[in-house]
Amino acid sequence: DVKVTQSSRYLVKRTGEKVFLECVQDMDHENMFWYRQDPGLGLRLIYFSYDVKMKEKGDIPEGYSVSREKKERFSLILESASTNQTSMYLCASSLRTGGFLNTEAFFGQGTRLTVV
């Protein structure tokens, strides 16, 4: 069974802390994504990576950074957590294709982060 695993389901952090969210996939996918999900706002792309050490900004990258040192692992970093980063964070992966993104994205269970 294919799997995208996020390291924590629930996380509570203090304002100003550096926070690491980890995501591992076992499908040998080239693409990996970090989204945040908020009520009424749907899914918003933070960053994505299409290869090891490669990354591109998504729609809301401010306050976040990412790291992809190995193909199977994609980390999201909140440099200095703030209360407005309280959210559900979803990691996903997919195969790289030459043209349209026409392959299925597989999602992790999500990490519900609360910043107090």
Add this chain to the structure above:
Amino acid sequence: AQSVTQLGSHVSVSEGALVLLRCNYSSSVPPYLFWYVQYPNQGLQLLLKYTSAATLVKGINGFEAEFKKSETSFHLTKPSAHMSDAAEYFCAVSRPNAGNNRKLIWGLGTSLAVNP
């Protein structure tokens, strides 16, 4: 620019009734279209996708969707709702643009409630 509109953020049906979740898109080129489902406290999973083959697409759990180019729609239907169908449903379209062809554009989601 591409966009996705899901009409109705909340839909409520009775068990056994028809499910119809609406999705309209805008795209300057033929898109690929997807429906994903998110059960409570879970990540998203693919229900079905349209990738320019048959316009009527069958997915998992008895769902299907029809691509109508003239109406720029990709509505999701199921003939008979089951209690287990209660979930959040997301429509998404691929963005076929060099440098950005790995992103999906997401609708805001429709929450489906099924009443006994």
